[in-house]
Amino acid sequence: MARQANTPGWWHRYGEVLPSWFQSYLGLEAATSLIRTYEVQFIPGLLQTRDYARAVVVLGHEKAPEDEIERRVDLRMTRQQVLSRSDPPQVWAVLDEALLRRPIGNRKVMLAQIEALIEASRQPNIRLQVIPFNAGGHAAAGGAFSILRFPDQDLPDVVYVEQLTSALYLDKRDDVDRYALAMETLCIQAAPPERTRDILHRIASEYDTYSLDAVPQ
Numbered sequence: 001m002a003r004q005a006n007t008p009g010w011w012h013r014y015g016e017v018l019p020s021w022f023q024s025y026l027g028l029e030a031a032t033s034l035i036r037t038y039e040v041q042f043i044p045g046l047l048q049t050r051d052y053a054r055a056v057v058v059l060g061h062e063k064a065p066e067d068e069i070e071r072r073v074d075l076r077m078t079r080q081q082v083l084s085r086s087d088p089p090q091v092w093a094v095l096d097e098a099l100l101r102r103p104i105g106n107r108k109v110m111l112a113q114i115e116a117l118i119e120a121s122r123q124p125n126i127r128l129q130v131i132p133f134n135a136g137g138h139a140a141a142g143g144a145f146s147i148l149r150f151p152d153q154d155l156p157d158v159v160y161v162e163q164l165t166s167a168l169y170l171d172k173r174d175d176v177d178r179y180a181l182a183m184e185t186l187c188i189q190a191a192p193p194e195r196t197r198d199i200l201h202r203i204a205s206e207y208d209t210y211s212l213d214a215v216p217q
Contacts, residue, residue: 009023009026009027009030010078011023011026011075011078011079014071014074014075014078016071017068017071017072017075018075019165021166021167022167024167024169025160025167025169026079028148028158028160028169029079029082029089029148030082031150032089032148032149032150033089033090033149033150033151034089034090034091034092034148034149035089035090035091035092035146035147035148035149036092036093036094036146036147036149036183037091037092037093037094037144037145037146037147038093038094038096038144038145038146038182038183038186039093039094039095039096039099039144040096040098040099040143040144041099041102041144042056042099042104043095043099043113043117044091044093044095045076045079045080046079046080046082046083046091047080047091047093047116047117047120047126048076048080048113049109049112049113049116050073050077051105051108051109051112051113052104052105052109052110052112052113053073053076053077054069054070054073054105055104055105055109056104057069057072057073057076059104083123083125083126088125089125090125090126090127091125091126091127092127092129092187093126093127093128093129094128094129094130094131094183094186094187094190095128095129095130095131096130096131097130097131097132097133097199097203098133100114100130100200100203101203107207107208110207111204111207111208114200114203114204114207115204117200118197118200118201118204121193121196121197121200127193128193128196129186129187129190129191129192129193129196130190130191130195130196130199130200131186131189131190131191132190132191132199135189135190143161144161144162145159145160145161145179145182146159146160147159147160147176147179147180147183148160156171156173156176157171157176157180158170158171158176159171159175159176159179
């Protein structure tokens with residue numbers, strides 16, 4: 001990884017819209033063999049549809065010109081190519097039910113995004129779990145985080161915690177162990193993976209019925 005650090009990555013061509021603190025994450029993501037992530041606000045970036053990603057970008061950059069918005073969306077879509085390479089990383093995502101019910105964009109955007117998650121869950125390298133509301137409080141009440149593992153056993157896991165204008169990268173053993181324990185507890189508290197598609201289908205059907213008045217068309 002140290003040798004590769006001096007080799008410009010694909011993301012450098014998005015330098016004008018890419019914060020420096022996130023460039024490090026893209027380098028780690030490209031080298032990882034396993035990504036475990038917990039999300040409570042948005043669908044994980046690697047699993048977002050283009051329209052959903054655009055809606056998320058607009059939330060954070062509503063005054064940006066349209067060409068900048070599209071560049072930021074293109075960056076997110078290009079990131080997803082890591083999942084279609086010959087040796088894609090394993091992705092294990094635990095999703096809080098709240099983010100599936102929080103309307104981002106319009107009804108069609110949410111329906112398409114949930115359908116995309118259903119398809120993603122069929123991929124052999126992607127595992128999705130949902131923490132339902134009735135699970136109550138849980139081990140990661142502090143917020144979203146990701147744990148990245150690398151194929152080289154000599155490299156420590158890295159915990160990534162994104163903030164509004166920066167990010168934390170943690171690799172000290174005590175920190176990683178605490179987050180790993182939280183992730184393992186989340187996976188136990190969440191509905192098992194084999195129930196994920198049923199949960200997603202149910203939420204999609206609700207968007208298609210009573211949520212029509214709640215979510216903009």
